[in-house]
Amino acid sequence: MEIGPGKGAITHSLINHVEHFKAVEADxxxxxxxxxxxxxxxxxxxxxxxxxxxxxxxFDSGRICALWQLSIQYFFTDCH
Known part of the structure; x- marks a missing residue:
């Protein structure tokens, strides 16, 4: 799962190397x-x-098997 992929610089590589890809983009x-x-x-x-x-x-089960943190651009103060 990629959060905030922007123009997809990292996304392009991820979609070619993972079986199930998801991205969340607010813009x-x-x-x-x-x-x-x-x-x-x-x-x-x-x-x-x-x-x-x-x-x-x-997600089918509501869980994520792998979450890669590749860069931090935002600081979330209220995560659930």
Whole structure:
């Protein structure tokens, strides 16, 4: 799962090396950009705020098997 992929610099590599890829992007313009330029599907790219994400809806079991932290751009003060 990638949070805030932006223009997909890291996304491009991730989608070629993982079996099940998901990304959450809050910026609607970036969502459209990623769909057009990287060909991400509606199942792979979730528009919205990751802090409001229903993990049970997005993932079959509501859990993530692997979460890679590749860069920190934001500091979340209220994580659930």
């Amino acid at each position: 609607r313009d970036m969502v459209e950009y990623l769909r057009q330029h990287l060909g991400l599907t509606l199942d792979q790219l979730i528009p919205g705020d990751v802090l409001r994400l229903d993990f049970n809806r997005v």
